[in-house]
Structures are given as C-alpha cells and as structure tokens.
Amino acid sequence: MRTVFLAGAFALAVSSCAPSAQIEPTPPASALPDNARCAGGGVAIDTDFPAGSLANCSIDQAGNVAIILTPEDTPPINCSPWYAFRVHTAQPRDVKVKLTYTACGHRYWPKISVDAKQWENLPQAFVEVSEIAGRDQAEITVTTGTRPLFVSAQEIIAPATYDAWLDGLEDHPELERSLLGKSAQGREIEVIRFGNKSAREQVLLVGRQHPPEVSGALAMFPFVEELLSESDLAKRFRARFQVIAVPLLNPDGVVLGYWRHNTGGVDLNRDWGPFTQPETQLMKGVLDTIAANPDQSLRLLLDFHSTQRDIFYTIPDELPTDPELFTAKWLDRYQEMMPDYEVERDARHEVGRPISKAYAYDTFGVPAITFELGDETDRGLIKRIGKQSAIAMMETLLATPER
The missing domain is CATH 2.60.40.3120 (Immunoglobulin-like)
Incomplete structure (x- = not known):
C-alpha cells in the first residue's frame, strides 16, 4: 500500500472564488437518514x-x-x-x-x-x-x-451554484441574462450577454461540458467577473465587444454525477458538428445566429475545462486566424503578467474533429482555445489565473484591428 503525495494539493481548498453550492442543510449526524444507500x-x-x-x-x-x-x-x-x-x-x-x-x-x-x-x-x-x-x-x-x-472528488458546483452566481451579476447594468434552452431532462441552460449590444465583434465563452471539470468552472467565474469589472480596460473592452457566455452546458450530467457524458450518452465536446444533442444544438443556434447576421462576426471562442494540469489547447500559429496570431500574443502577454507561473500551450488542429475548438476554427477561422485547469491546482491560484488571463485577453483583443 502506498500513500499518494500531490504537490501543492493539501492546503485548504476553500471555494472562495465561487458561490456556495446551495445544498439544503443536513440533519444532525445522530439522525441516520431513511434514504441511505x-x-x-x-x-x-x-x-x-x-x-x-x-x-x-x-x-x-x-x-x-x-x-x-x-x-x-x-x-x-x-x-x-x-x-x-x-x-x-x-x-x-x-x-x-x-x-x-x-x-x-x-x-x-x-x-x-x-x-x-x-x-x-x-x-x-x-x-x-x-x-x-x-x-x-x-x-x-x-x-x-x-x-x-x-x-x-471536487467541490460541488451544481446548477443552484450557478444560479446564485448569476443572481450576483444581474445588477450589472450591461448584463442580460436569459434562458438559452433546456437540457434533455428539462433543466434550464442559461446564457448571459454583456458589452456593446450593437457590437459587430462577438466573444463566446463556454463552460462545464464535462461534469467533473470543476476547476475550469472555478476559473470561469473570476474570468467573467473581470470582464464585468469597472476597470478602464474592462469598460473599453465592453464598449467594443459583446460577450456571450454559457457557463453550464451540461446540467444533467452535473446533477447525476456523470464522469463525462450527458443523459444521451454523448460527450458534448465530441458533438460539435453533428450537433445531435439538445445541449449542443443550443450552441449551434448561438453560432448560426452570429453567422447569419452580416453585422456580427465571431472573434474568439474560449471553452473552459479541467485536466491533470494547467494547459491551453490551441490552434497552431502556422494556421491563419482572424485576428491574426491572437493566441500567441495573448498567451505571451499573460505570461508576462504571471512571471512566477509557467504558461503551457499545446497547439494542434484536426480538420473536422467535432470539438468546440476545431468547429469554431473550421467554421469561422477564429482563434478557438480550450482553457484547461489542473484538477488539483491551488484554488487561490485558479482565481488569479482567471483574473489575469481575462486582463491579458482584453488587452490583446483591443489591440487588434476592428472588423
């Protein structure tokens, strides 16, 4: 028998960068439950x-x-x-x-x-x-x-957690919160939009396609909050761009404690292109609406996930994107802002692969990035990652030519 040691994993992992899980209080321990497994x-x-x-x-x-x-x-x-x-x-x-x-x-x-x-x-x-x-x-x-x-296995971030977080954002005068649609089991999938309502340039953020990937959610919260902040940078960013964010795409899988899938037995991040599932069909609707509007263009897609380490899966710089070389410039700036932290990137692309990153690039030619956080990355560091990467992203997009 061996004890596993995970570097940096044993400090308190308090979810200070996320709302509480909104789970009903449990009875005193002495009252063993009637519904025990x-x-x-x-x-x-x-x-x-x-x-x-x-x-x-x-x-x-x-x-x-x-x-x-x-x-x-x-x-x-x-x-x-x-x-x-x-x-x-x-x-x-x-x-x-x-x-x-x-x-x-x-x-x-x-x-x-x-x-x-x-x-x-x-x-x-x-x-x-x-x-x-x-x-x-x-x-x-x-x-x-x-x-x-x-x-x-990870902090519990259930649909009610997202509801509480979105409730806290609703007072922002530029934010619109609405129902995008419903999951296969009828759970609500919400979308928020903020920034310039008449903006030509659109930024799409997606979260929680895979149920256990909590650390990605913990990064998405401060990322969005920084875009909504009252900093001069955020105000200038919102004046030029509109952000569309779908924080929880797979509520059924989250509630049921699935390892990977939705209730249709499909990995949602292998269904971009076929769009066979109710949840991914909603994302197709968002993208089709942008594509059909001559006054709008998609500029960036970020998809928040978790894996064993912090890493960005990106389109290779050798492939042309619009904005040109955005990813390299963004991650270079982000590294400058995080000198004590190594930014890791894996650049590859397979044409027609039915994942969000490949579909967005193949269809729109834009930078598309899978933003992965480590399962056991220190939660305080994740909050910093979310904030600093958002600042670097805003700076880099604002430096690109307007469409």
Missing part, C-alpha cells in the same frame, strides 16, 4: 443531493464502508472518475472508506465539507492508494462531527 455499524451513506454519485456501497458491522465507483457507460471514453457522497454517523467518529473503481482508477484527491460551501482537501495522512490489477484504488479515513460530512 447503505447503512450499518452506526454509519450510513447517502447521495441524495445534486452531484451525489456512486454505483453501490456496503457497510460492515464495524462501520467500515466499501464503495464501488463505475462510469455511466463502459468503457468510459475519458477517465474522470467522479464520486460524491455524504457520511452520517450516530456519534462523531473516524470512518474508513474504501473506494474501488471498476474502470480507470483513483484520480481526484478527496475533498470534504460539512456544509457543501467551504471545502478542504482531506489531509494526506488519511489517504492511501494501492494498485490492484493494474488500477489504483483508494482507502480514506474521514472524521465526522455533529453533522454529516460531504466527501467529493
């Missing part, structure tokens, strides 16, 4: 909250928990093994939980919270990972108090 030995596990997810669980007489984690389809197309559950105990105590993965193995460092608002990483002394049959499995120990304890 499993119970025994004075311990119970439930997933009765947005993003709660596990395949099955069992608890022995000593209160030791065994949880099985399985993707929504097999084999999974991407190893993003999400889990989120709540631990109830009759009395405060230590609880041992074994996480067994039927595919992929352990990826996300466990986060814990008593209120789904303030989160911290489970200390390294309480997480052990072992390899069984070539796949990492985890054993963790959590300590309950007088309230049930949330344990999750």
Whole structure:
C-alpha cells in the first residue's frame, strides 16, 4: 500500500472564488437518514443531493464502508472518475472508506465539507492508494462531527451554484441574462450577454461540458467577473465587444454525477458538428445566429475545462486566424503578467474533429482555445489565473484591428 503525495494539493481548498453550492442543510449526524444507500455499524451513506454519485456501497458491522465507483457507460471514453457522497454517523467518529473503481482508477484527491460551501482537501495522512490489477484504488479515513460530512472528488458546483452566481451579476447594468434552452431532462441552460449590444465583434465563452471539470468552472467565474469589472480596460473592452457566455452546458450530467457524458450518452465536446444533442444544438443556434447576421462576426471562442494540469489547447500559429496570431500574443502577454507561473500551450488542429475548438476554427477561422485547469491546482491560484488571463485577453483583443 502506498500513500499518494500531490504537490501543492493539501492546503485548504476553500471555494472562495465561487458561490456556495446551495445544498439544503443536513440533519444532525445522530439522525441516520431513511434514504441511505447503505447503512450499518452506526454509519450510513447517502447521495441524495445534486452531484451525489456512486454505483453501490456496503457497510460492515464495524462501520467500515466499501464503495464501488463505475462510469455511466463502459468503457468510459475519458477517465474522470467522479464520486460524491455524504457520511452520517450516530456519534462523531473516524470512518474508513474504501473506494474501488471498476474502470480507470483513483484520480481526484478527496475533498470534504460539512456544509457543501467551504471545502478542504482531506489531509494526506488519511489517504492511501494501492494498485490492484493494474488500477489504483483508494482507502480514506474521514472524521465526522455533529453533522454529516460531504466527501467529493471536487467541490460541488451544481446548477443552484450557478444560479446564485448569476443572481450576483444581474445588477450589472450591461448584463442580460436569459434562458438559452433546456437540457434533455428539462433543466434550464442559461446564457448571459454583456458589452456593446450593437457590437459587430462577438466573444463566446463556454463552460462545464464535462461534469467533473470543476476547476475550469472555478476559473470561469473570476474570468467573467473581470470582464464585468469597472476597470478602464474592462469598460473599453465592453464598449467594443459583446460577450456571450454559457457557463453550464451540461446540467444533467452535473446533477447525476456523470464522469463525462450527458443523459444521451454523448460527450458534448465530441458533438460539435453533428450537433445531435439538445445541449449542443443550443450552441449551434448561438453560432448560426452570429453567422447569419452580416453585422456580427465571431472573434474568439474560449471553452473552459479541467485536466491533470494547467494547459491551453490551441490552434497552431502556422494556421491563419482572424485576428491574426491572437493566441500567441495573448498567451505571451499573460505570461508576462504571471512571471512566477509557467504558461503551457499545446497547439494542434484536426480538420473536422467535432470539438468546440476545431468547429469554431473550421467554421469561422477564429482563434478557438480550450482553457484547461489542473484538477488539483491551488484554488487561490485558479482565481488569479482567471483574473489575469481575462486582463491579458482584453488587452490583446483591443489591440487588434476592428472588423
């Protein structure tokens, strides 16, 4: 058995750059829930909250928990093994939980919270990972108090979290919030627009195509907030450009705790071009509206995601874009603003690949970028990344010739 050490992962991971998760308060720990997924030995596990997810669980007489984690389809197309559950105990105590993965193995460092608002990483002394049959499995120990304890792969950022965040933005005089459409299960997908309503130049931001990719969401929040700030730069940017932002494209997958897909069994970021799903059809509508309007042109698409490290997936500089060489200039400026941080870029393009980046470039010839944040990137650093990259983006776009 070996303990996994993740550099920089063990400071408090409080979600100070996002609204609270808006999950209903839980009862005192002594009241074990009637809707438990499993119970025994004075311990119970439930997933009765947005993003709660596990395949099955069992608890022995000593209160030791065994949880099985399985993707929504097999084999999974991407190893993003999400889990989120709540631990109830009759009395405060230590609880041992074994996480067994039927595919992929352990990826996300466990986060814990008593209120789904303030989160911290489970200390390294309480997480052990072992390899069984070539796949990492985890054993963790959590300590309950007088309230049930949330344990999750990442902070829980559910649809209500986005609602609270958008509620806080609505007072901005330039912002319009509206319903873009609904998901396959009828959940609302909202869009915000701000800046110059009659602007020719449009900037499109997309978030949360993949349910577990929380760190990307944590970057998108301060990015948008900086574009809406009262700085002289932001005011000049909004005077020239209109921003269209869809922060949560896959609410069904988020609520159901899926590893990758929507409820149609489709990875939304492999459906740009076919547009077979209700969610991606909404994005096609946004892009078609811009394309059909002779007084509008798309200038940039940014799609916020998460992976094992911070990286930008971009169109190669050898391919012409309009604005010309925007990506290189933006990331150079961003690096200047972050001298103690290495900006990493992976530039490639496959014509016709049905992802947002490739579709936007193939269709509009614009810079299109997948903005990836590391799963365990320090949350304070993510907030700084969101703010500084937005400043650099505004400076760079404002320096381009007007269309």
